[in-house]
Amino acid sequence: MNTSSSERGVSLGMPELPAPAYPDDVRARLETDARDIIARYPDSRSALLPLLHLVQSEEGHVTRTGMQFCADVLKLTTAEVTAVATFYTMYRRKPSGDYQVGVCTNTLCAVMGGDAIFETLQEHLGIGNGETTDDGSVTLEHIECNAACDFAPVVMVNWEFFDNQTPASARRLVDDLRAGRDVEPTRGARLCTFKETARILAGFPDERPGAVEESGSAGPASLVGLHLARGESAPARVVHPRPGAQSRTVHEPSPAEHLSSHDAPQETSASDPSHPAGPAAEEGE
Numbered sequence: 001m002n003t004s005s006s007e008r009g010v011s012l013g014m015p016e017l018p019a020p021a022y023p024d025d026v027r028a029r030l031e032t033d034a035r036d037i038i039a040r041y042p043d044s045r046s047a048l049l050p051l052l053h054l055v056q057s058e059e060g061h062v063t064r065t066g067m068q069f070c071a072d073v074l075k076l077t078t079a080e081v082t083a084v085a086t087f088y089t090m091y092r093r094k095p096s097g098d099y100q101v102g103v104c105t106n107t108l109c110a111v112m113g114g115d116a117i118f119e120t121l122q123e124h125l126g127i128g129n130g131e132t133t134d135d136g137s138v139t140l141e142h143i144e145c146n147a148a149c150d151f152a153p154v155v156m157v158n159w160e161f162f163d164n165q166t167p168a169s170a171r172r173l174v175d176d177l178r179a180g181r182d183v184e185p186t187r188g189a190r191l192c193t194f195k196e197t198a199r200i201l202a203g204f205p206d207e208r209p210g211a212v213e214e215s216g217s218a219g220p221a222s223l224v225g226l227h228l229a230r231g232e233s234a235p236a237r238v239v240h241p242r243p244g245a246q247s248r249t250v251h252e253p254s255p256a257e258h259l260s261s262h263d264a265p266q267e268t269s270a271s272d273p274s275h276p277a278g279p280a281a282e283e284g285e
Contacts, residue, residue, distance in 0.1 A: 019064035019078075027069070030054065034073045037203060044074050048084055050202045052091050057198035061092035089143075090201075097132045098193045099177045102143035102156045103170070109146075113166065114153040118142050120167035121174060137178045150221040151186070158197045160185035163219070187219050 022030065033054055038047045048070060055066030067081045074081075085091045103109075103118040121140055125133055132139040148154045151163035155170055162173060163186040176183045183191055189211040192200075200206050 019068040022058075022065055022069060026058065030058065030069060031073065033202070033204070034069075038073070040203070045076065048074060048076070048081065049088075052081075052085055052088075053198045053202035056091060057195045057202060059095075060195050060198075061095055095132070096194065097137050097139035098195075099137060099157050099191070100139050100141070100159075100194050101174060101177070102141050102146075104144070104146050104148075104152070104154045104156070105142040106145040108149045109153040112152040117153055117155065117165055117167050117170045121170055124171050125174060133178065135178060138174055140174075148219075148222075150224075151219060157183070157185070157191060158194050159201075160188045160191055161219075162186055 021027065034047075034051060037050050037054065038044050041047050051070045051074070052062055052066070055069055056062050059066065062085050067078055067085055070076070071078045071081045086093070101121070103114055103121065105114045105118055118140075122128060125138060125140055127133060127140055130139070130141050143156065146154050146156055146161070148161055148163065151161070153165050155162040155165045155173065157173070157177070162170075165173075173183065185191065189206065190208070192206075192208070
């Protein structure tokens with residue numbers, strides 16, 4: 001038995017209409033910003049990635065209107081812009097929340113509890129991967145490696161780190177976000193909305209007082225290898241052997257050293273008052 005195209009879910013109607021234009025005042029403002037971005041590059045086409053962040057900062061995701069704008073100012077086809085916008089997961093293709101909560105579920109974070117955190121948040125928020133809460137505040141997604149394995153399991157909110165998370169601390173984190181309470185990342189500047197983050201990623205300065213200074217550097221656990229290479233490791237202690245056994249030395253961490261998740265899961269998070277994990281100190285402090 002043959003089925004019709006409509007029964008198969010295939011549309012044979014008119015082609016999709018052109019994307020609606022931005023209002024004149026919005027387009028004029030974006031064109032001013034776009035000129036600043038394009039001027040940074042010898043080849044205007046190289047400005048496409050920050051321009052996509054710019055239009056994402058306008059509506060919270062990359063719309064057809066935003067892609068048409070990028071194509072216009074760079075003299076590209078919409079197909080060329082769409083190919084880039086759909087390749088990178090940092091560009092949202094549908095409306096999303098003020099806070100993008102990403103749970104790393106790659107190997108190490110998963111083993112250390114990332115899968116449990118993600119499942120807990122799905123149940124707690126009542127949403128699935130890539131979905132947004134009804135109040136429009138939180139979008140939940142599982143993400144690939146955050147390059148922060150020494151602090152696993154890691155949750156990111158608008159690309160800021162929340163280290164050594166647990167299911168309980170992650171629940172408190174999203175509850176604080178939805179309630180509008182101040183939330184400080186373990187490392188990095190204080191949180192701002194996803195639209196504000198997108199504008200910063202477009203290359204415009206973070207104008208919040210003190211935010212740049214808060215960004216800091218790599219966390220202590222990430223710098224252990226560097227300190228070892230410089231010969232700055234803590235002195236070893238001698239472990240007295242049992243009779244007949246050879247003596248051996250064991251490294252004993254100094255109080256300044258940070259135990260990573262490779263040593264043992266730590267019940268710490270920036271949102272857990274009982275186990276505070278404040279912003280990491282600058283190297284050398």
